[in-house]
Amino acid sequence: MIKVVATEFDPFLEVQTYQQQQSALKGKYGATTLFIGTMRDFNEGDSVKGMHLEHYPGMTEKKLAEVVAKAQQQWALLDALVIHRVGDVYPDDVLVLVALWTVHRGDAYDANRFIMEELKSNVPFWKKEILADDKTRWVAKNTDGYAS
DSSP states (O other): OEEEESSOOOHHHHHHHHHHHOGGGTTTOSEEEEEEEEOOSEETTEEEEEEEEEEOTTHHHHHHHHHHHHHHHHSOEEEEEEEEEOEEEOTTOEEEEEEEEESSHHHHHHHHHHHHHHHHHHSOEEEEEEETTSOEEEOOSOOOSSOO
16 A cells, blocks of 8 residues: 555554554564654754655655555565655654565565665655755755665
8 A cells, every 4th residue: 555645644553554454464474564764853964944745646656656566576575555744744753654564574674675765766755855044955865875
């Protein structure tokens, strides 16, 4: 399931609710991976007090579905739940959830990382940061996912 939402969400409740509703999963999975991305209060050496995320409705969901389908071709995924936030967000707000159910942990870990890296580099989201001095800037590129 893919969802793009403009309101806060509890990633743990979303996973619990989704998993309980998927009767076909019962007894089939041996691993569940969760990636929960939250907003930081800094980027590129500057303090950030907020951000506005934009997307292209319809196109963004389609691209997310393509990314999940690509992962399903490479790894043995039983199910996936991807939720991404848009609109105004603030430090500590949850931005993204990627939850995967698989038979074995290797598929779960590898596919989850793949989905996140593809999401960060190929799915159409545009981010405008609000800096501490109230200036704004568009995020030109995402980090590589590692601390410098």
